Structures are given as C-alpha cells and as structure tokens.
Amino acid sequence: MPDRKIAVITGANRGLGFETARQLANRGLHVILTARNLAASAAAFKQLQTGKLSVETHKLDVTSSDEVETLARHIRNTHGHLDILVNNAGVLPESSRDRGARSADPMQVTPATIMEIFNTNTLGAVRLIQTLAPLLQEGSRIINVSSGMGALNGMGSGFLGYRISKAALNVVTRVLAQELAPRQIAVNSVCPGWVRTDMGGLSATRSIEKGVETIVWLATAAEAKESGRFWRDKTHIPW
Numbered sequence: 001m002p003d004r005k006i007a008v009i010t011g012a013n014r015g016l017g018f019e020t021a022r023q024l025a026n027r028g029l030h031v032i033l034t035a036r037n038l039a040a041s042a043a044a045f046k047q048l049q050t051g052k053l054s055v056e057t058h059k060l061d062v063t064s065s066d067e068v069e070t071l072a073r074h075i076r077n078t079h080g081h082l083d084i085l086v087n088n089a090g091v092l093p094e095s096s097r098d099r100g101a102r103s104a105d106p107m108q109v110t111p112a113t114i115m116e117i118f119n120t121n122t123l124g125a126v127r128l129i130q131t132l133a134p135l136l137q138e139g140s141r142i143i144n145v146s147s148g149m150g151a152l153n154g155m156g157s158g159f160l161g162y163r164i165s166k167a168a169l170n171v172v173t174r175v176l177a178q179e180l181a182p183r184q185i186a187v188n189s190v191c192p193g194w195v196r197t198d199m200g201g202l203s204a205t206r207s208i209e210k211g212v213e214t215i216v217w218l219a220t221a222a223e224a225k226e227s228g229r230f231w232r233d234k235t236h237i238p239w
C-alpha cells in the first residue's frame with residue numbers, strides 16, 4: 001500500500017511501546033516494532049500478526065549507534081521514508097521493580113548508573129532522531145516518551161538518574177523541535193502518567209491503554225499538533 005504511513009517504535013516488545021505499536025497498526029499504519037531482544041520482539045510480533053496488521057520487527061538496542069544505522073538503511077531501502085518515530089525505550093534501574101535494581105537514594109546512586117540511564121533514556125532518542133531525520137517527510141512527528149518525573153516544575157525527590165534523563169530528554173525535544181521546524185516536523189514530549197507496566201508496577205493508577213492515549217493522538221492527528229511541547233492527557237504541562 002504506497003501511502004501507508006510508516007512508524008518506528010523503540011522498546012516495543014512490552015508495556016507502553018507494545019500498546020502503541022498495536023494501536024498504530026490497528027489504525028492502518030505500517031509499524032516497525034523494534035526491540036533489543038530478538039526473542040521478545042518475535043513474541044510481540046506474533047501477538048500482532050493475528051489481526052492481519054501491517055507490522056514488521058527489527059532488532060534495535062537504542063544504545064547502539066550501529067544498530068540505529070542498520071535500521072535507517074533498512075527503512076531507506078525498503079520503505080524510502082518514515083512518518084512517525086516514537087522514542088519509547090526506557091529504563092528505571094533505581095526502581096526496586098527493576099531486575100537489576102539499584103538504590104533510589106540520590107546520595108547513593110553511582111555516576112555509572114546515571115550514565116547508563118542517560119545512555120538509554122536520553123541518548124537513545126538523540127541517536128534515533130539524528131540518524132532517521134533524513135528519512136522523515138514534511139508533516140512527520142517525533143514523540144519522545146518522557147515523564148513528569150523529569151519536569152523541573154514541581155521536581156520531586158529520589159530517582160536522580162531517571163529524573164536527569166527525562167529532564168534532558170525534554171531538552172532534546174525543545175532543541176530539535178526548533179531544528180526540524182523548517183521541515184514541518186513536529187517534536188513533542190509526552191508524560192503517559194503513572195501506568196501499570198513492568199516499570200510502573202501494579203499500584204500505578206493508569207491502564208496501559210490510557211497511558212498511550214496522548215502518544216497515539218499526537219502520532220495520528222490529521223494535522224500535526226504544536227511542536228516543542230510537553231503533553232499529558234492531550235494538554236500542555238509545564239516543563
């Protein structure tokens with residue numbers, strides 16, 4: 001189908017990334033579901049194949065510039081362009097729910113852990129945007145899945161590495177929104193709220209469907225929404 005929109009979603013094997021992939025595919029987009037673990041992406045792919053949706057999987061660890069380059073080559077050779085990029089992959093090793101849990105105490109978290117979180121949550125998005133931008137057409141959208149935990153306005157305590165990474169991701173949104181504005185490419189940050197995923201845990205207040213609502217809305221709205229904004233529940237929130 002020549003005019004089918006092409007979407008890339010990072011960390012799409014589970015949680016918010018998987019649900020975003022499912023909803024975008026259900027809306028007729030061709031979804032490139034990316035995941036760092038091939039077995040996990042195959043399992044996610046299988047779940048979406050049942051509905052005759054237009055989906056493919058691609059291995060992508062967002063900390064690997066080589067893998068991002070490989071993805072860009074694949075998109076260029078196979079599809080020729082890209083319309084939607086959802087930078088969703090993220091880690092929160094300061095949470096006790098994380099398999100490799102480390103201290104949430106801002107006086108204890110090591111610089112190495114902070115660097116590791118930053119490399120995924122912030123630089124992952126930078127790698128994807130810089131490398132895939134040449135493939136984006138006028139009217140394309142980039143959605144960075146951020147967090148209210150990165151908002152300087154009302155900044156809370158704990159989780160120093162994660163908060164730094166999401167505040168910096170918001171900087172990425174604002175700077176690259178200006179950079180890409182002449183090409184009519186919208187770049188926005190979204191806070192999904194506190195969502196019942198592996199990261200959010202069972203006590204979280206929101207369903208996964210509610211968590212992806214604003215991401216899917218920004219990705220599929222007929223007219224691109226404003227660029228360089230921080231959104232939750234389809235409304236601007238303060239940085």
Ligand SMILES: NC(=O)c1ccc[n+]([C@@H]2O[C@H](COP(=O)([O-])OP(=O)(O)OC[C@H]3O[C@@H](n4cnc5c(N)ncnc54)[C@H](OP(=O)(O)O)[C@@H]3O)[C@@H](O)[C@H]2O)c1
Pocket residue numbers: 010011012013014015016017035036037040060061062063087088089090091120145146147148191192193194195196197198199200201204
């Ligand atoms: N849940 C919440 O309450 C909440 C709130 C605010 C913001 N967020 C943000 O929403 C996004 C999705 O979170 P979630 O709740 O869906 O978490 P999740 O269920 O833990 O999923 C995280 C996803 O990111 C992937 N990932 C981690 N590091 C990666 C890497 N280096 N390369 C590629 N993929 C990688 C994971 O892959 P593996 O399966 O291989 O680990 C997994 O698919 C994150 O950016 C998170 O910070 C979540």
